[in-house]
Amino acid sequence: MNLPKLPTDTVTSLDPQDWTKLRQQGHRMLDDMLDYIEHIRERPVWQPIPTQVREAFREPLPAQPMSLAQAHDKFMSTVLPYAGGNAHPGFMGWVQGGGTPVGMLAEMLAAGLNANLGGRDQMPLEVERQIGLWMRELFGFPDTSAGLFVTGSSTANFMGVLVARTQALGVGSRASGVLLSQPQLIAYAAASAHGCIASAMEMCGLGTQALRLVALNDQGQMDTDALANMIAADRRAGLRPFFVAATAGTVNIGAIDPLQEVAAIAKREGLWFHVDGALGALGMLSPEVAPKLKGIALADSIALDFHKWGQVPYDAGYFLTRRGADQIDTFASPAAYLARHTRGLAAGSPWPCDMGPDLSRSFRALKTWFTLVCHGTDQLGAVISHSCALARYMAQRIQATPQLELMAPVALNIVCYRFRSDHANEINDEIVVLLHESGIAVPSASHVDGHTVIRAALVNHRTVAADVDALLQASVSFGQALSAAHESHIKNSLKAPMNALHTPLMGLAKLMRMAFEGHNLMPLAETFKARAEKDATDANALMDLSTALQLHGLREEGLGVLSLALACSRVYELPSPKPCALRLLAIMGPGDLMANAPLAFLLEEGDISLTMFYLLPGEPIPKHLPPHDLALIAMSETRQNHDLLVQLTQAVPYWPRPVLVRPEGILRTSRENAYALLKDAPGVYASPTVQTTRQKLEAFCAGQLALQDVLPGGAFPIIIRPLDSHAGHGLEKVADLPELARYLTASAETDFFIASFIDYSGSDGLYRKYRVVLIDGVPFAGHMGVSSHWMIHYLNAGMVESAEKRAEEEAFMRDFDTGFAQRQQLGLQSVQERFGLEYLVMDCAETPDGALFVFEVDSGAVVHSMDPPDMFAYKVPAMQKIFDAFRAMLKRTAAASGAPS
Ligand SMILES: Cc1ncc(COP(=O)(O)O)c(C=O)c1O
Missing domain, CATH: 3.90.1150.170 (Aspartate Aminotransferase, domain 1)
Incomplete structure (x- = not known):
C-alpha cells in the first residue's frame, strides 16, 4: 500500500522538557523573593548601579537560550540589588506603595492564567467587576457607575478629561475632532495639581493653554473663590468652562482640595467634576481620613491608585465614573460593541475594551482582589x-x-x-x-x-x-x-570619615538570628566587604563583616576586621524601631562575640535606642561621649576586658549620667571570684574553683604538687577548661592524674580553671541546667536544658529532638515564679546581694539536697528570642518578660535620675 508520508511535528512548545527541574527552580525563585521581602529592612534602601553591572547587562539579541537558573542568578545579582527600593520601609520618595507578599503571589497566579481582560465572558472579568462594585460602595456612587483598571492615575486622569470632553462636545466629536469645536473648552485645576492633568489636556487636543491653574489658599488647597472668579471671567470672554479637577491628596504636600465646595461650583456651572485621588482617594478606608474626603461622592469621575496607599504591587490604577454609559460613549467602537454574542465566550458585553483605550489588558484586578480580601x-x-x-x-x-x-x-x-x-x-x-x-x-x-x-x-x-x-x-x-x-569651601571634605553617613548597622542580633536560622552569612558578608572596599571609612560595613565572619566560625578573621572597624569609628548606633524614649550607651570592649553583653536582643522592638561605644586598652575615656540618658557597662569579665573594667571603676563615679552594671560587680563574676563570694552564701552551693597555670598542673601530674596545693578543698574527678572559655569549649571531666596529663598534652592553652566535679543528676539520672536572669534582683527564667550528659549546653541538650524535654522546660518557665524562684529564693537572693548587678545571667542547677548550685555568673551571656516559635512557643512570653523587665529597669533608673523616659 502506498500511503502518504505524514508530517513530523517539530516541537515548538516553550514549556519545559523537565517539569520537575522547573518546579524546583520555581520554588527557589519564590523563596528568593520571599527572602527579599522578609529581610528587606537589612538592605540599603537604594544603591547606585555600578558601571560594570550596567554595562555587563547589555548583550546582543539572545539567539540561543540561557537556562532559567542562570537567568535567575543574573536577576539576583544584577537587577534585584539595584531596584528603586520602594518596597523598603526607608523609601519615602515621591508617592509609591510598598507592595505585599500577597500581591506578589497573586500576580504570579495572574501571569500563570495569562488572562486577557480586554473582554469576553470569563470569570477574571467578574473579579474586575467585583472591584467595581466595591468601589461603588466605598465612594457612595450610584448603580449606574462603572470602573476600569488602568496602568495608573496618569491614564485615569487622562480618561477623566476625555470622557468630560466627549460629554461636552457630544459623541459626534469623536469623528469631527476638537479643532472645529466652538466656543473653546476650558478646564480648571489647582496650581498644585499633578502634571498629568496638563499632559491630559495636551494629549486630548485641547492644549495646556485651555487649562486654568487656580490659586491656592494658605493650606495649599484650591481657592474656590478664585475658581469661581476664573470661571466667570472665562464665560465673559466667550469661552466654555467644561471640567474641573480637584485633588484628594496633592502630590507635593498632601493637601485635599475642598471637594464639597468644588462640587457645588461644578454643579452650579455645569462642569464635569473630576477628583484626582491617586494618592488620597483610598483614604476612604481610614475612619480618620474619610471625613476629610467628604464631597468625593459627588464626583463625576475619580482617578485612584491601588498601587499607592492600597499597597497592591505595580501597576494598578483605577478610573471610576458616575455613569458607565459616558465611558462607553467615549471609548466603545460601536461596530464591535454592537456585534457581540449573547452566548459563548464572546458574550458578556459591554467589555472593558468598550470602557477605555486598551484592547489587551492584564489581570490587575486579581492582585487587587487578593490584597483586599486577604488583608481586609x-x-x-x-x-x-x-x-x-x-x-x-x-x-x-x-x-x-x-x-x-x-x-x-x-x-x-x-x-x-x-x-x-x-x-x-x-x-x-x-x-x-x-x-x-x-x-x-x-x-x-x-x-x-x-x-x-x-x-x-x-x-x-x-x-x-x-x-x-x-x-x-x-x-x-x-x-x-x-x-x-x-563654610570652608571644601565640599570634597565630605568624604571624611563619618559613620553616621553610612548604611545603618545590621548588628549582632539580626545577624545571629540569621545564622541561627541556618542562613549562610557569607553572601551577606560579601556585600559588607564590597561596601568596605568601596569606602574604607564605612565602619558599619566593617563591624557587620566582623560579626558575620565570627558567626561563620572565622573568629580570627573576624577579629582582624573588628580592628579595622574600630580604627574607623568607636561608635555604632542601633536606633529604636519605635519612637525613641531613652538613649542607652553601652560601653563595650574589643573582643569576640562573648566579650560583651548582646544588648540588642534585649532592646529589639522597643523604644530604647542603643549606642555602642568601644573603649580600647590604654586609651583614656573621652570627654565627649555620644549623647545618652543612661550608660551600661556591657563588657563581660574576660582577660582582655579586665584592665578596661579596672579603668572604668575609676571613671564611673564621675559619669555625667547614671551607670548600670558597674565594673566592680562585673569583675566579681570571674569564676574564681564568684566561688570566693558564693562558697559560704546562704542557699547556694559552689564547687571549689581556682584559676591555675599549665606549669602548676604539669607539676601536679609529675607528682611534685598535691591536689590540695592545686585545688584546695577539691577532689577527683575534676573539671578543667581554658580561661575565658564558654559553651563547653575545651571543657572536660578528668577522673585522675593520667587523664589530666592527657588533657594537657592535647591542649595548647597556658591558663585554666579547674573545679571539683559535682554530680548534680536527678533521681532519673538526667542533668538539668537552668539559665536564670536577674534584673534588679528579680529572677526570670531564661532556659532549661535537660540531658543525660553532665556537660549541658542548651544547643546540644537535644531540646529540639525531644518533646518531653521541651514540656519540662515549658513547665519550668510557666511555673517559674511559684516553682524554681520560690524554691531557690534564698540562694537567688544571696547571688543578687553578693554581685550587686542590675543585670546578671546565671547558669545553675539544683543539688540533690535542694541547694542552688551555681556554675557561672556572667553579665554578658546571651539572652535571646531566636528559637523557632512554632516549636518553642512557650518561650516567647517568657523572653518577652525578660525584655520588658530590662527595659522597665532602664526607664526606672533614668526616671529616678531625671532623664527623659
Ligand atoms: C496627585 C497625583 N496624581 C496623579 C499621579 C500619577 O499617578 P500614576 O503615577 O499612578 O500615573 C500621582 C502620582 O504620584 C499623584 O500623586
Missing part, C-alpha cells in the same frame, strides 16, 4: 491611618529639632522640611542626594513657595517611627557636614 479593608485603612500618624510624628520631631524647619502643613501623609542654612536650597538638594547614596532613606527633593525642600511621602506599610527618626537624624548629620563644607 479595616487593616488597609489602619495602614493609611498609621502613615498619617507617622507624618504628624515626623512633623513634631522636625519642630523639636532646632536644625530643621517644617515647610508645609501636614494634612495627610506628606511632610516637607528642610535643614536650616544660609545656603538652604543648595544644601537641601545635596542632602537628598547624600541620603539616597547612603542607603539610609529615600525622600525626594521638591519645592514649596520657591524653596527647595526635602519631601517624605509616608506610603509604605512597612515604615515605622524608627525609619522616620533615621531620616531626620541623617538629614541633620548631612546638613551639618555640608554646611561645614560650604
